[in-house]
Amino acid sequence: MATADLESLLRSADRTAGTAAYLQTARRLREFAGDFRSCRVALLGTSTLNPLVPFLEVESAKQGFAVDAYVAPFNSVSQELLSPDSGCVSHRPDVVFVSQLLEDVCAPLANDFLALDASEVRRHVTSIVAELADALQHFRRYSSAVVVVHNFVLPQRPLLGIQEVMENASQSAAIRSLNGALVDAVRAVPGVYLLDCDRLAAEIGYQTWQDPKLWYLARAAFSSHALKSVARAQALLIRSVMSAPRKCLVVDLDNTLWGGVLGEAGLGGIQLGHSYPGNVFRDFQRAVLSLHRRGVLLAVNSKNNLADVEEVFRSHPDMVLKPEHFASMQVNWRPKPENMQAIAAELALGLDSFVFVDDDAAECALMQEVFPQVLTLAPQSEPLARMDALLNSGAFDKVSLTDEDRRRGELYRTQAARDQVRNASGSLEDFLRGLKMEIAIQPVDDFSLPRVLDLIHKTNQFNLTTRRYSAAELAILIASDECSAFSLRVADRFGDSGIVGVAIARHWSDRARLDTFLLSCRIIGRTVETAFLAFLIDWARARGIDTLEGQFIPTAKNAPAADFFARHGFIQTAAASGPTDWRLSLHDARVQWPDYIRQVDDARKAS
């Protein structure tokens, strides 16, 4: 399929394009459906949502997805969620969007707010949320689809005029508290997330959000501007629940982290500081640092002299980013794709984990051509536009943020310290002994679930089966009596690595089967898998199980786990090409917990 055609097609529906262009692009995109991952979507709502579909198709295509949308009959949200044979459930959606208007879920709050006293307002807010939570719980019983609930938009015109902002009992305040209560309600049901519609409305303007004639003529709640904005937010959510997030931002230096060319202008001549354009570069660095704090790894890919660059990091007073924020620095005169490959190898990440930012159009084109898997942001000549491009890309957006995300940069740095010990110490066992590892293995609970899900979605290398369960599927598995799930947490003398392993076993009377067994790449090579397996064998024996079965499903990336079964004495039972089946008799299994690893109740307490 001609990629250039597809690109120009998508460009024809950019943010400046009119409605007609969107409609036409949406239709023509259907010919390219094979080029995209498919995503089945259900739109549930209390207003006319059909006009949203072509916009959603176009915006999803920009994120790599071909959307197959079902639009539920007008104002049937509860029926669609509560009935196991509703149109929504039969559509077998991957993602369900629930877009309700306040006046449809609670007329008094919307239409005659000032007649209510404070306790009535509270009662209404509570009952809206309770009703929704109940419907979502019901829906969860027969669908594992991700559900995204739109929050409520503040009134276009404050009922109390200028007083609204000063009044605790205003309609605006009630809607804010309703939106706050939604946050807690969705957190209680696995696989349910929020879409911040109120924020979208504020971005384009409350006055622009609705088009009164579309509303009064057809109960269509979104103006054409709002349609674009909602569709884009939905598409970003689709991408973040359907695919693994990007993990590493790779930046150029000259005219990216600072203005000017360091090799020519020198330390004192680069633009970085408190006046234009240096202040833009400083803020760009702040934005990059915030991504780092969110768990995005940073790397440098620059054509420069390393000594010059080190001097800037060391002595420029306005550098926001420090060497310790970067997991990898490739500063040399080699082609940038080659450096990109080196960064990927160093961090043990696939190329599809990277986002690349460079001001030079030729470098961007080269990267795009050599490594299309890398997300290369469109080069911008204006410093201000570059910041927008990074912040608006949503490339690193995720539906949840775990503690491990916040600490990932730090984790990779302690990894570097460990590698130094490995290089300095003699045998592997000396190295492992020297680490003073402590492991805690616990059944997966509400606390560990987000991180476990994260690992299930992101672990490629030490992963026996690479089963990517959705939050809802996982919740259902864990709740099942025939299934046990464990998380494994590791700490050592360099620090706490957090939860880095997951095992899910299905079990029947006398046998158990490893459904999922994975370890984060940063723990590979430390015999943690042997400890984990020894634990599982003890657990199985205690339940009277005498056979442990497993399967290895080879992928492009999981070679590090290929010899796991053979290494631990499993016998191969089926030798078809592709997946292989393995069995271990627990009567004569000889898997020993490594004596240099201490098992603890809570590895977080390790020193």
Add this chain to the structure above:
Amino acid sequence: VNAENDRLSRTIAQVFDVSTDEISDDSSPETISSWDSFGHLDLVMALESEFRVDISADDALAMRNVGLIRAVLRKAGAEL
């Protein structure tokens, strides 16, 4: 056929996925099958963005064929 007709026909053709040849002043929901009530919403939004005008609710209702659309656009001050 002048340029104004071309631009209007092109927009309508884009919205309803038909050829510009099929569009005349008499074209209406009766002659174009995709011109249903949802299609009409799309059409109103498309005309507003293409001709940079605001169309009132009454005018949106009055646009029952292409000739009437042109009259509405003229009245709204579209560059025709």
